[in-house]
Amino acid sequence: MITIHNLRKAFGQKQVLNGINLSIKDGETFCVIGKSGCGKSVLLKHVVGLLEGDEGYVEVDGKNVLNFTKDELFALRRRVGYVFQGAALFDSLTVFENVVISQWEHGERDMNSLMKEAQRVLSAVGLLPTSSAEGFTKEWMILRDKKPSDLSGGMRKRVGVARALVGSPDYVFYDEPTTGLDPVTSEQIDQLIAELAQNFKMTSVVITHDMFSVFKIADRVALLDKGVVCFEGDVQQLRESKDTVVVEFLERYV
Template sequence: MIEIIDLHKSFGPKKVLDGVNLVIPTGTTMCIIGKSGCGKSVLIKHIVGLLEPDKGDIIADGKSILNMDKKELFEFRRKIGFVFQGSALFDSYNVFENIVLGLYEHGTKDMKVLESEAIRVLQAVAMLPEENGAELKREWEILKNKKPSDLSGGMRKRVGVARALVGHPEYIIYDEPTTGLDPVTSQQIDELIADLTKKIKVTSIVITHDLFSVWQVADTVSMLNEGRVQFTGTPEDFNQSKDPVVLEFLERYKN
């Protein structure tokens, strides 16, 4: 379980987070929504340690990250897979290299180990056949050498998800996984997210402003507004909310 407690963050005079409180229960999928620029990415960057709070705390599995030493922090970060906004693959690296780069840099140099991990995560995102056999081997040989520019937007996103699955994370954080994708591809990525949550029992945090995604994947939806959590509840509760801020958001983003 991750608990975010009274998180504050400003950049210069600009207050972005002004006391965010949020609990993400283990084994569930939480969607975080809110207007563009409201601080969604800033919030999750605190969870993965890319930003430090001005005030407040994050409790991971009962332990404050402020009290963790370097090693504990490293162990916690290792439990999190992060799917960046826009996939963030390295254009000059092929699929194999993009997926195992982190493992390699952390000391795994054995080609066999790297290959089997890459195949495992590519199977998990349905880019390779499930069964071990000649077909898998053939498709792997073709796929591994492809560059991001050889892939469609949806496939690049899948590779980004596969990379986040390396090392068996307990948490996966997706930053706007369907932004920029067409509706059909968006739905496929939503299905993948829902599928992974069930299949490998991860806890997922999905940042989105796609209300359709919320319906597809969320157990809980939390809405950020003016630096705080405006609403937390089920998608059904969200849809029936009479809160004017929620209503305005629903009106603006439904389509």
């Protein structure tokens, strides 16, 4: 469980987060919505300790992230898979290298285990057939050496998701996973997010301004506006809300 208490963050004169309170329950798919530039990505970065708030704090499973030791912070980052905004793949690296880059950077050099893990996560995101047999499939041999430029936008996005699944995290954070994709591909990615949440019992936090995604995948939703959470509730409550900020947001984005 992730709880955010009165989190404030300014960059220079600009107050981006102005007292955020939120809780994300284990196993749910939680969507964070709000206008471009309202602080959604900044909020997520505080949860994994990539940014430190000016005030307030984040608790993961009842422990304040600010009090984490270096090792605990490192362990937390391993429990969280992060699908960055944009596909964010390295163009000069292969699919295999892109997927295992963080394990590689942490010193993992066991090629067999890296390849096994890469094949597992690429199967989980539907880029490879699921194989019950030991060893590597011929589809894997072909896919692993491809470069991002050989792949469609939807496939690149799936590789980005596969990278986040390495090491079986408890949480996956998706930052604008469908932005820039066509409607059909967007729907496939939404479907994938929902399937992964169910199959792996993960807690998913999805930043989006795509209301179609929200209505399809969210268990609960928070709407950020002017640095605070102006709505938190389920999809039904979101639809029925009379709050003017919610109503305006839905009119503009649905």
